[in-house]
Amino acid sequence: MPRYLVTGGAGYVGSHIVLALVGRGAEVVVLDDLSQGHRAAVPADVALIEASLSNRAQVAAAFAGAPFDAVLHFAARSLVGESMANPLPHIGANLGNALILAEEAIRAGCLRFVLSSTANLFGEPERIPIDEDCSIAPGSPYGESKLMIERALDWAHRIHGLRFAALRYFNAAGADPEGRLGEDHTPETHLIPLAIDAVLGLRPPLTVFGDDYPTPDGTCIRDYVHVTDLADAHLRVLDRLGEVPRLTYNIGSGSGHSVKAVLDSVARVAGRPVPHAVGPRRGGDPAVLVAASDRLRRDTGWAPRFGDLDAMVQTAFAWRQAHPRGYAG
Numbered sequence: 001m002p003r004y005l006v007t008g009g010a011g012y013v014g015s016h017i018v019l020a021l022v023g024r025g026a027e028v029v030v031l032d033d034l035s036q037g038h039r040a041a042v043p044a045d046v047a048l049i050e051a052s053l054s055n056r057a058q059v060a061a062a063f064a065g066a067p068f069d070a071v072l073h074f075a076a077r078s079l080v081g082e083s084m085a086n087p088l089p090h091i092g093a094n095l096g097n098a099l100i101l102a103e104e105a106i107r108a109g110c111l112r113f114v115l116s117s118t119a120n121l122f123g124e125p126e127r128i129p130i131d132e133d134c135s136i137a138p139g140s141p142y143g144e145s146k147l148m149i150e151r152a153l154d155w156a157h158r159i160h161g162l163r164f165a166a167l168r169y170f171n172a173a174g175a176d177p178e179g180r181l182g183e184d185h186t187p188e189t190h191l192i193p194l195a196i197d198a199v200l201g202l203r204p205p206l207t208v209f210g211d212d213y214p215t216p217d218g219t220c221i222r223d224y225v226h227v228t229d230l231a232d233a234h235l236r237v238l239d240r241l242g243e244v245p246r247l248t249y250n251i252g253s254g255s256g257h258s259v260k261a262v263l264d265s266v267a268r269v270a271g272r273p274v275p276h277a278v279g280p281r282r283g284g285d286p287a288v289l290v291a292a293s294d295r296l297r298r299d300t301g302w303a304p305r306f307g308d309l310d311a312m313v314q315t316a317f318a319w320r321q322a323h324p325r326g327y328a329g
Helices: 012-023 056-062 080-085 087-107 141-160 191-199 227-240 259-270 294-300 309-322
Strands: 003-007 027-032 047-050 070-073 112-116 163-169 171-173 206-209 224-226 246-251 276-279
Touching: 003 012, 012 027, 012 227, 027 056, 047 056, 056 087, 070 087, 070 227, 080 087, 080 141, 087 112, 087 141, 112 141, 112 227, 141 163, 141 246, 163 227, 171 227, 171 309, 191 206, 191 259, 191 309, 206 259, 224 227, 224 309, 227 246, 227 294, 246 294, 259 309
Parallel strands: 003 027, 003 070, 027 047, 070 112, 112 163, 163 246, 171 224, 206 276
Antiparallel strands: none
């Protein structure tokens, strides 16, 4: 039975990965400090090590005992706005924690590493959809931190034989179709859960930041990939690391959805309009950000099961209706 260490496995994307790994018979250990994750998001039969990646002794202890076949790394500071306000602590935490994790993995003989990276590496992209060959120019210190981690892992590959994969994507969306897991952030910054909370009366009306962009309806277009489809992509890439020692994939829909389209979808699913008002643009928001996934599809046979926007929203809406207080409920 393969055995995996998942950092950030109590968080949104990480917990869905854990569920997918357990579903195919793997033994999983979660390492999470629960600063952003939730104990309730970790299955009862999965071991949870409550520890900080900044504490080398705690990370080393996690690798003691039975060996791991691979590490899947999701734990990170991921708020772009926070990174713009405090770039150096943000970069330092993300890079430093990843380096400790990778070094202890190598020391323990665990030479497969899957990184949850970001399409924010591409900043203002030179073409849409964004493929792996687009020029890299991170759009934020958050994106910069992920680029630094990717480069460090590449050196670990060259020198120590670490096999690693970096998966770059924008917006995970939706929830486990069986209702076991969902999205619960504090603060919440993602459009779909914000719109759902607004329509359910769980928060004030939503603010749409600008409706005068050069897009068909004037609102920004962004990429959304269902979190279950992301989990499937990570597992396929993990398997492919057995054949190819270094992998980089962008994951996206190829077309994207506008803010207005998302609000319309939530309205269809909820049966009533989303309360919202239009505000001024936010600085640094490009009109269109959409990633391609052609290479991933070709190499692994990956294809999204929940490519339809309403299908993504439906799973997120169902989970939030059942858990209006998130995991606290």
